[in-house]
Amino acid sequence: MTILVTGGAGFIGANFIIDWLQSDGESIVNLDKLTYAGNLRNLASVEDDGRYAFIRGDIGDRALISRLLTRHKPRAVINFAAESHVDRSIYFAEDFIQTNIVGAFRFLDAVSGYWGELPVEEKAGFRFLHVSTDEVYGSLEPDDPAFTEANRYEPNSPYSASKAAADHLVRAFHRTYGLPVLTTNCSNNYGPFQFPEKLIPLFIHNALAEKPLPVYGDGRQVRDWLYVRDHCNAVKRALKAGSAGEVYNIGGLNERTNLEVAHALCDILDEMRPRTNGDSYNSLIALVQDRPGHDRRYAVDASKIQRELGWKPAETFETGIRKTVTWYLENQDWVTAITNADYRNWIEKQYQ
Numbered sequence: 001m002t003i004l005v006t007g008g009a010g011f012i013g014a015n016f017i018i019d020w021l022q023s024d025g026e027s028i029v030n031l032d033k034l035t036y037a038g039n040l041r042n043l044a045s046v047e048d049d050g051r052y053a054f055i056r057g058d059i060g061d062r063a064l065i066s067r068l069l070t071r072h073k074p075r076a077v078i079n080f081a082a083e084s085h086v087d088r089s090i091y092f093a094e095d096f097i098q099t100n101i102v103g104a105f106r107f108l109d110a111v112s113g114y115w116g117e118l119p120v121e122e123k124a125g126f127r128f129l130h131v132s133t134d135e136v137y138g139s140l141e142p143d144d145p146a147f148t149e150a151n152r153y154e155p156n157s158p159y160s161a162s163k164a165a166a167d168h169l170v171r172a173f174h175r176t177y178g179l180p181v182l183t184t185n186c187s188n189n190y191g192p193f194q195f196p197e198k199l200i201p202l203f204i205h206n207a208l209a210e211k212p213l214p215v216y217g218d219g220r221q222v223r224d225w226l227y228v229r230d231h232c233n234a235v236k237r238a239l240k241a242g243s244a245g246e247v248y249n250i251g252g253l254n255e256r257t258n259l260e261v262a263h264a265l266c267d268i269l270d271e272m273r274p275r276t277n278g279d280s281y282n283s284l285i286a287l288v289q290d291r292p293g294h295d296r297r298y299a300v301d302a303s304k305i306q307r308e309l310g311w312k313p314a315e316t317f318e319t320g321i322r323k324t325v326t327w328y329l330e331n332q333d334w335v336t337a338i339t340n341a342d343y344r345n346w347i348e349k350q351y352q
């Protein structure tokens, strides 16, 4: 038995593959284009594992996908591959349309063709799990209830709009062709191997370099933070026990404002790696120009996956954030290797 994952060299995909091989035993094929966000160093601990295979390629390359499916005969595929950073989507929207919509469509199409040829019993057990985001539901007011699976799609960034489009295609492939799909819509993840363009690793990286921690706008935007391994476990539960055609929201029950996140990181760093000048890292926090179209609040109601599939997060924000800071402190060589000229150009463009 084999499963095929896409985007496995990125943040969540890499954590998923490592976790899968540690806990399950089934072989896993990783297809990844290796964009700036894909990093094979994330998978160094599994690269010699006989159950793991890596193929460099694009989810939009139908011929390659069809060849891979025929060769490896997966019983399931999980689509993690995407352009994932909201700020980049504001400058480079077309990359997001290309991978998150056109690529996702071609991938669905190739998988659907393969699935259609499977023997009856394999067909019934097959799953196409599409990893999506809570951002498709748009922005909540402070007192609104958290997003349920019944919320209307109201995406506000090119990133969330492209993910929303893919979710609709996934649904359409189920309704029209019968492809046994699952969609998971998860809140903000954090943890090891997250590229330091996203809030938490960027702030850890900047703090250690004595650079400002740029908080957008008034810093009172709220995100619902989930430790990445909890997300991976939810995906595994959905793959194993989810009903075809269903959508599952995944969330951490950890709503925090961006300022609260920044202070939490600074306090842990003050304790674990005090600054040489004796000041707190909190003095590096700087309010900067807001992100255009910035969503005010996300919060996920994860009661469906808790009730129907028995999943709940193992980490609180306090335990997860401590693990994360510890990981970044112990893996500074990983950060150094990816903060190259391309990375510096992006940071300069975004925060100039």
Ligand code: NAD
Pocket (backbone or CB within 6 Å): 006, 007, 008, 009, 010, 011, 012, 013, 031, 032, 033, 034, 035, 036, 037, 038, 039, 057, 058, 059, 060, 079, 080, 081, 082, 083, 084, 085, 099, 103, 131, 132, 133, 134, 163, 185, 186, 187, 188, 189, 190, 195
């Ligand atoms: P990431 O940017 O760290 O990794 C994306 C991976 O996809 C990279 O390895 C990249 O090389 C690969 N990729 C990009 N385009 C590709 C293509 N055309 N073909 C093949 N591979 C390609 O992203 P992430 O944070 O790990 O997110 C993974 C998935 O989870 C995405 O679909 C994202 O929308 C979703 N998600 C992320 C979060 C979060 O907080 N990070 C939350 C909810 C959902």
Ligand code: TYD
Pocket (backbone or CB within 6 Å): 085, 086, 087, 188, 197, 198, 199, 200, 202, 214, 215, 216, 221, 222, 223, 258, 291
């Ligand atoms: P991010 O990690 O980019 O995730 P998303 O936009 O998908 O939620 O950002 C998390 C929050 O942090 C979001 O409200 C934007 C904010 N933010 C900053 O204030 N400063 C930054 O430098 C970054 C990258 C994000």
